[in-house]
Amino acid sequence: MSFSSLQLSQPILKALADLDYTQPTPIQEKAIPVILSGKNLIAAAQTGTGKTASFVLPILQKLNTERKLRGKRIRALILVPTRELAVQLEKSVAAYSQYLELSSMAMYGGADSSAQIQRLIGGVDIVVATPGRLLDMAQQRVLHFDELEVLVLDEADRMLDMGFIGDINKIIERLPEQRQNLLFSATISNEVRSLAKRSIYRPVEISIKQDKTSSPKIEQWLVTVDKGNKSALLSHLIKEQEWDQALIFIETKQGAAKLVSQLEKRGIPVESIHGDRTQAVRERILSEFKSGQIKFLVATGVAARGLDIQNLSRVVNYDVPDQVEDYIHRIGRTGRAGATGEAISFVAKDNFRNLCAIESRLGHVITRRAFEGFDVKKTVPESILNYVTKNKQK
Numbered sequence: 001m002s003f004s005s006l007q008l009s010q011p012i013l014k015a016l017a018d019l020d021y022t023q024p025t026p027i028q029e030k031a032i033p034v035i036l037s038g039k040n041l042i043a044a045a046q047t048g049t050g051k052t053a054s055f056v057l058p059i060l061q062k063l064n065t066e067r068k069l070r071g072k073r074i075r076a077l078i079l080v081p082t083r084e085l086a087v088q089l090e091k092s093v094a095a096y097s098q099y100l101e102l103s104s105m106a107m108y109g110g111a112d113s114s115a116q117i118q119r120l121i122g123g124v125d126i127v128v129a130t131p132g133r134l135l136d137m138a139q140q141r142v143l144h145f146d147e148l149e150v151l152v153l154d155e156a157d158r159m160l161d162m163g164f165i166g167d168i169n170k171i172i173e174r175l176p177e178q179r180q181n182l183l184f185s186a187t188i189s190n191e192v193r194s195l196a197k198r199s200i201y202r203p204v205e206i207s208i209k210q211d212k213t214s215s216p217k218i219e220q221w222l223v224t225v226d227k228g229n230k231s232a233l234l235s236h237l238i239k240e241q242e243w244d245q246a247l248i249f250i251e252t253k254q255g256a257a258k259l260v261s262q263l264e265k266r267g268i269p270v271e272s273i274h275g276d277r278t279q280a281v282r283e284r285i286l287s288e289f290k291s292g293q294i295k296f297l298v299a300t301g302v303a304a305r306g307l308d309i310q311n312l313s314r315v316v317n318y319d320v321p322d323q324v325e326d327y328i329h330r331i332g333r334t335g336r337a338g339a340t341g342e343a344i345s346f347v348a349k350d351n352f353r354n355l356c357a358i359e360s361r362l363g364h365v366i367t368r369r370a371f372e373g374f375d376v377k378k379t380v381p382e383s384i385l386n387y388v389t390k391n392k393q394k
């Protein structure tokens with residue numbers, strides 16, 4: 001199938017050609033016709049499937065009319081969990097709409113609001129926003145929703161995990177009843193379903209099968225390791241396997257600082273992002289990581305939420321996440337459309353329960369690899385599929 005058979009207009013096709021998108025991904029094939037037909041949609045799809053274009057392209061097509069924008073009005077609202085995601089997603093909107101006369105902006109907290117207000121005063125077609133800041137703008141009356149045509153809740157599960165449900169409900173109350181609603185979520189949990197039930201009338205539901213577990217383009221493997229040996233093992237792998245790049249997830253910012261100094265001592269330059277770093281620093285580091293100036297980036301789970309990094313070749317779970325969702329989300333950062341990736345987990349004995357929960361969710365055990373000189377003293381038991389933890393995983 002080609003993009004032109006999806007009834008997209010010439011300026012959009014031209015932008016896609018510039019980006020070397022030759023054919024739609026499965027979520028794009030399914031979602032674009034539904035959205036163009038004006039129906040509401042709930043889609044189970046995670047990052048890396050091309051889901052962004054699956055809703056942005058038809059929205060652009062629908063908004064590309066003669067209608068003139070009024071000040072302080074917007075026509076499409078895309079809600080996302082984090083500022084990084086807002087920035088990234090707006091960049092995609094800008095790229096896909098480069099040959100159209102539509103305006104877009106990212107709106108998020110932690111940044112000065114006066115520039116954002118100035119933009120809004122003139123009216124903006126598409127706003128990509130985090131819920132808190134958006135609500136703030138609406139309460140300040142610099143933003144009105146009477147011309148809103150489409151609402152997108154992107155990464156709905158993440159937004160709920162991060163406690164945005166109150167803000168989302170308040171925003172939805174302000175929106176016109178006549179609107180199109182699109183909800184995208186890596187998983188459709190009970191919470192997501194209840195949000196959808198309250199706010200989305202008779203949606204079409206689609207799901208991209210592989211998303212439930214992982215894309216086949218992601219090679220997952222693990223290595224069992226004693227806690228005290230993790231940094232030595234990481235240095236060994238970086239050097240022996242000549243890694244070009246890795247995003248390394250770690251639990252705490254103290255752990256991140258320690259790992260950075262351990263790697264630097266072994267001659268591996270590395271940067272870190274965590275909750276204490278300012279927005280400006282996080283953005284600078286992220287852009288240097290994306291451009292390849294920084295090859296190795298240590299990130300705490302919280303700081304890394306919502307970061308969109310294209311064609312990442314490798315993620316490392318230096319610490320295995322407590323939540324299965326976090327594992328699925330992290331590995332989704334590699335092996336994006338058209339590229340393959342590798343997801344490596346360092347598993348210590350204490351992580352056994354989490355490992356079993358992850359593997360049960362994937363439906364298969366993760367391949368174990370061993371490396372000479374890194375024998376474990378505390379053996380991690382053989383995996384058990386269909387393991388049920390006491391605190392049942394979502």
Ligand code: AMP
Pocket residue numbers: 020021022023024025028046047048049050051052053308310311336337338
């Ligand atoms: P997303 O799941 O929206 O985060 O997209 C994942 C990555 O795939 C992004 O880097 C997109 O630029 C890229 N992408 C999306 N759709 C296509 C396509 N049809 N062909 C090639 N790359 C794509």
